[in-house]
Amino acid sequence: MTSTTTNIARAEAPRRFRWADAGPFLALALVVLIGVVMNSSFMTGTNIANVVTRSAFIAIIAVGATFVISSGCLDLSVGSMMAFVTGIMILTMNRLEPSLGANAIFAGALVGLVVGALCGLANGLIVTLGKIEPFIATLGTMGIFRALITWMSDGGSIPIDRALRDPYRPVYFGNVLGVPLPVVITLIVVLAGAFLLYRTKYGRRCMAAGSNSEVARFSGVSVARVRTLAFVIQGLCVAIAAICYIPRLGAATPTTGQLWELQVITAVVIGGTLLRGGKARIWGTVAGALILEVIANLMVLSNMVSEYLVAAVQGVIIILAMLAHRFIR
Amino acid sequence: MTIITRRALGALTAASLVALTATGALAQDKKIIAVSIPAATHGWTGGVVYHAEQAEKEIEAAFPNIDVIVKTSPSAEAQVSALEDLSAAQKLDALVILPFTSEELTGPVQTVKEGGTFIAVVDRGLTDPAIQDLYVAGDNIAVGANTAKWLAEKLGNEGKIVVLRGIPTVIDDERIQGFTDVIKGTNIEILDIQYANWNQDEAFTLMQDYLAKYPQIDAVWANDDDMLLGVLEAVKQSGRTEIKYALGGNGMKDVIEMVMAGDPVTPISTPYPPSMIKSAIYMTAAQFSGQAPMRGSFKLDAPLITPENAEQFYFPDSPF
Incomplete structure (x- = not known):
């Protein structure tokens, strides 16, 4: 029974060394090169640091999405979930601040991780136990999370307590040996994700469930359990992104994380993960997130594109990147 | 037994009929002002919802003969449906509307107007200004x-x-x-x-x-x-x-x-207050309660908010 899954894994393994798999990284290199040629301020240390740090949120959430998508599902609720978790965390921190002081940040972060995991679990159970198409199920929870954050904030914003702003600020603005902290956190999440996906039984089962759920089921893989766990991982990633996000602006609003789900899915697919499941590229996902952020940065830095057409140019670049991918293969 | 029940039933129906007509008469005495606004999806619309709800409470307390109904809608289509539902359920004496978009809402508001409703438009004007009795907007x-x-x-x-x-x-x-x-x-x-x-x-x-x-x-x-x-x-x-x-x-x-606080980098702001919905509801109420004529256009100024006058523009309880 297990031989089927190991066979799939073995058949996949050598492919990782094909140069076609370097596609997302070549695309990233190309976009960066264009940036260097087009604008002198692109390559400055501050700009690069800004862009890489900014892409951390999408990258972290997209690591979770890589699991969900490669196991054959889809999660549209991540943007709203992120706003909801952010709101819960800020409210918890503000509530605990009088008794715990700055330690309220840790307590709040812990609560955030638990809430994120529970949100993911809810998504997973609706999809697997409820046997509802992931697209529809998470479209539903997307509306629920978005409405909850709007309700919690009365349509305004939920700001973090002033006393917590300064101790919390370094989580987004600080650095370790010159590397911005959100980037360090992203690296840890990506390494953990890569280990789980490429080196453990769970990762192989994820691929099996995504490439052919019937075959996987006959091979003794509990597809429902694998997929539910993928949603929980997604929820945890959303919570980690929320932990890095709060110190940036210090508030949650009904527009927090709006449309991030589409950016996340785009990053995952540009990175070489198949949207229909069965093949995952964690590092490609990171490259995808960086490509999106660099393109947006270049649109502002260059004066070539009218402000009305920025979104159109971004769309064209994404489609071109995907086409290049197809032809290289 | 059966006769008794039948009589009892008859008495009951008669009583309920009387009750029904009584409430009907009561409802006719009350002037109904419907307020249709966008749902709280960001800070500014959050403020609109807050001030509309405040106005509802204040006006209903001040004028017992006025009933204010606030309905929020998340999109232009939803707002059109809300208008249909509102006017189907009761006779509207007035409609205060902050339209999502000018073009899409003009037709539906026109339909409400044809039923004899007083129309107050807030913020975004309709494409045909002849429809509105009252227009309140910022500049x-x-x-x-x-x-x-x-x-x-x-x-x-x-x-x-x-x-x-x-x-x-x-x-x-x-x-x-x-x-x-x-x-x-x-x-x-x-x-x-x-x-x-x-x-x-x-x-x-x-x-x-x-x-x-x-x-x-x-x-x-x-x-x-x-x-x-x-x-x-x-x-x-x-x-x-x-x-x-x-x-x-x-x-x-x-x-x-x-x-x-006299911030050196941000020493001023300019108002485009979501509370303009409140101005419109109050003015509409005045039209019905005090018979103060309120037809026309009312444009709120956008004076600079400075440390000296900031107090007048500060609503600490509002979400915006």
Whole structure:
């Protein structure tokens, strides 16, 4: 029974060394090169640091999405979930601040991780136990999370307590040996994700469930359990992104994380993960997130594109990147 | 037994009939004002919902013969359906509406009007102004122009500035037009104008990019206070000190607090108050209760909010 899954894994393994798999990284290199040629301020240390740090949120959430998508599902609720978790965390921190002081940040972060995991679990159970198409199920929870954050904030914003702003600020603005902290956190999440996906039984089962759920089921893989766990991982990633996000602006609003789900899915697919499941590229996902952020940065830095057409140019670049991918293969 | 039950039933029906007609008569004595507004999806509309609900409570307490019904809708289509539901359920004496879009809502509001309803339009005008009995709006051109005049004076008509604009709509266009028309008459150079969709996050990102792109920026104008908060965070992180002024608009309470505190970078704001919905509801109530004539157009000014008058524009309990 297990031989089927190991066979799939073995058949996949050598492919990782094909140069076609370097596609997302070549695309990233190309976009960066264009940036260097087009604008002198692109390559400055501050700009690069800004862009890489900014892409951390999408990258972290997209690591979770890589699991969900490669196991054959889809999660549209991540943007709203992120706003909801952010709101819960800020409210918890503000509530605990009088008794715990700055330690309220840790307590709040812990609560955030638990809430994120529970949100993911809810998504997973609706999809697997409820046997509802992931697209529809998470479209539903997307509306629920978005409405909850709007309700919690009365349509305004939920700001973090002033006393917590300064101790919390370094989580987004600080650095370790010159590397911005959100980037360090992203690296840890990506390494953990890569280990789980490429080196453990769970990762192989994820691929099996995504490439052919019937075959996987006959091979003794509990597809429902694998997929539910993928949603929980997604929820945890959303919570980690929320932990890095709060110190940036210090508030949650009904527009927090709006449309991030589409950016996340785009990053995952540009990175070489198949949207229909069965093949995952964690590092490609990171490259995808960086490509999106660099393109947006270049649109502002260059004066070539009218402000009305920025979104159109971004769309064209994404489609071109995907086409290049197809032809290289 | 059966006779008794039948009689009892008969008596019951008679009683309920009397009760029904009584409530019917009561309802006819009451004037119904329906309020149709967008749902609270961001700060400003959150403020609209808050002030509409406050007005409902205050007016119903002050005038027992007026019943105010507030309905929020998340989209233009939903607002059209809400109008149909509202006018189908009861006879509306007045409708106070903040339309999502001008074009889509004009027809449906016209239909309500044909039933003999007093129409008060707020903020976004309908394409046919003949439909409205009362029009209450802020002055978006003045929001841009007054900010520009203040800025031009403070900068001595010299300098380099960047602008962040909102979501492509008439409101955004008018603010930008009011601002750029004034700046054209000066030596101030607008380095860049880009969309940040009235979103704090996008404003933060865009400001970071502006800072990377331009080595010298004398002032920033974000045409909404929500975006201004993102801008200020990006400026703080960059450690750049040459930026003398970062201004917003709309009168968000967090920014009014900064103005009250005499912040050197953000010493002013301009109001485009969501409480204008309240002005419209009060005026409509006056039309019915005090028989004070309220037909016509009412344009709220956008005077500068300064440390001296900030108190008048500050609503600490409002979400905006």
